[in-house]
Amino acid sequence: MPPCAGRASASPQEGPLMRLDGVLFFPVTPFGQDGGLAEPVLARHVAAGVAAGAGGVFAACGTGEFNALDPAEYTRVVSTAVTATAGRVPVFAGAGGPLPTARALARAAASQGADGLLLMPPYLVTGPTSGLIRYVRDIASVTDLPVIVYQRGTARFTPSAVATLAADVPQVIGFKDGLGDFDLLQRIILTVRQATSEPFTFFNGLPTAELTVPAYRGLGVTLYSSAVFAFAPEIALAFHKAVTGGDEVLVQRLLTGFYLPLVQLRDLAPGYAVSLVKAGVRMRGLEVGGVRAPLVDPDREHLDKLEEILNTGLSLTGP
Numbered sequence: 614m615p616p617c618a619g620r621a622s623a624s625p626q627e628g629p630l631m632r633l634d635g636v637l638f639f640p641v642t643p644f645g646q647d648g649g650l651a652e653p654v655l656a657r658h659v660a661a662g663v664a665a666g667a668g669g670v671f672a673a674c675g676t677g678e679f680n681a682l683d684p685a686e687y688t689r690v691v692s693t694a695v696t697a698t699a700g701r702v703p704v705f706a707g708a709g710g711p712l713p714t715a716r717a718l719a720r721a722a723a724s725q726g727a728d729g730l731l732l733m734p735p736y737l738v739t740g741p742t743s744g745l746i747r748y749v750r751d752i753a754s755v756t757d758l759p760v761i762v763y764q765r766g767t768a769r770f771t772p773s774a775v776a777t778l779a780a781d782v783p784q785v786i787g788f789k790d791g792l793g794d795f796d797l798l799q800r801i802i803l804t805v806r807q808a809t810s811e812p813f814t815f816f817n818g819l820p821t822a823e824l825t826v827p828a829y830r831g832l833g834v835t836l837y838s839s840a841v842f843a844f845a846p847e848i849a850l851a852f853h854k855a856v857t858g859g860d861e862v863l864v865q866r867l868l869t870g871f872y873l874p875l876v877q878l879r880d881l882a883p884g885y886a887v888s889l890v891k892a893g894v895r896m897r898g899l900e901v902g903g904v905r906a907p908l909v910d911p912d913r914e915h916l917d918k919l920e921e922i923l924n925t926g927l928s929l930t931g932p
Contacts, residue, residue, distance in 0.1 A: 666850055
C-alpha cells in the first residue's frame with residue numbers, strides 16, 4: 614500500500630470531508646496520441662490545479678471520463694492524482710456502475726491512497742429505494758473510505774433513503790445533488806438533519822454548477838463541483854470569491870457574460886459538459902487529447918465559440 618494510503622483513518626465525519634473547502638477540482642483524464650492514458654500529463658494537470666487553489670481533487674469522476682476507463686487505467690488515474698496532490702487537499706475517486714465493478718473500484722481507490730469516494734449511479738437499471746440503499750451499503754462495506762452519494766441519472770433518492778444512509782452507514786458523509794429538484798433537495802436536507810446530529814454535507818453537482826450556485830446557497834448548500842476550474846481556474850476562483858464575498862455585481866457579470874453562454878454552448882450536443890472542458894484544457898496549452906466514445910469532441914465552430922466565451926470570462930476577472 615502506498616505511504617499515503619490510509620489518510621482517511623479518522624472517523625469519516627472528522628476526516629477529509631471536513632477539509633473540503635472552496636472550489637472543488639474535477640480534472641480531466643488525458644489520453645495520448647496512441648489513445649492510452651497519459652499519466653505525466655495528468656500529474657501536471659492535477660498539480661497545477663492544486664497549486665492554483667483547489668479545495669479538493671475528484672479524480673476519475675464524470676469530467677474525468679469515469680465511464681470510459683478500464684480498471685487498470687482507473688487505478689493509475691487515482692494513484693497519479695494522489696501522488697500529484699501530495700496530501701495538500703483531499704482526493705476523492707469516482708466509483709459506481711455495476712455492483713461488482715463499483716466494489717472493485719472502491720477497493721482500488723483505497724489501495725492507492727484516496728481519501729474518499731464519489732459514488733456514481735448504478736448501471737442502467739433503476740431500482741426501488743430499498744435497492745438503492747442496498748447498493749450504497751454494499752459498496753461502502755468494502756472499505757473504510759468516506760462516501761459521497763451522487764444523485765443523478767438512475768440514482769434518485771427519497772428523503773427517508775438519504776436519512777437512513779446518513780444515520781446508519783458511517784461511511785456515508787455527504788450527498789451530491791445532480792438533479793436540480795429544489796423541492797426534493799430541501800426535503801432531503803430537512804429529513805437528514807432530523808435523523809442525525811453527525812456532520813453531513815450537501816453538494817451542488819449540476820453540470821456547470823456555478824450557474825445554479827446562488828439558488829443552492831439559498832438552501833444552505835455551499836460546496837459545488839467546478840468543471841470550469843479544470844481549464845479556467847482564474848474564472849472559477851474569481852466567481853467563488855465573488856459569491857462568498859457578496860460581490861453581486863461580479864457574480865452577475867460572470868453568470869451573464871461567461872457561464873450562461875457556456876451552458877448554452879454545452880447544451881448543443883450531449884456530452885459537451887465533458888467535451889468542452891477537455892477542449893478548454895487543450896486551449897490553455899495542456900495536450901490532454903480528445904474524449905473517448907460515446908462522447909465526441911467539439912467541431913471547429915463550437916471550438917471558436919468556446920474560445921470567445923473563454924476570452925470574455927478572462928476579461929471579466931481582471932485587467
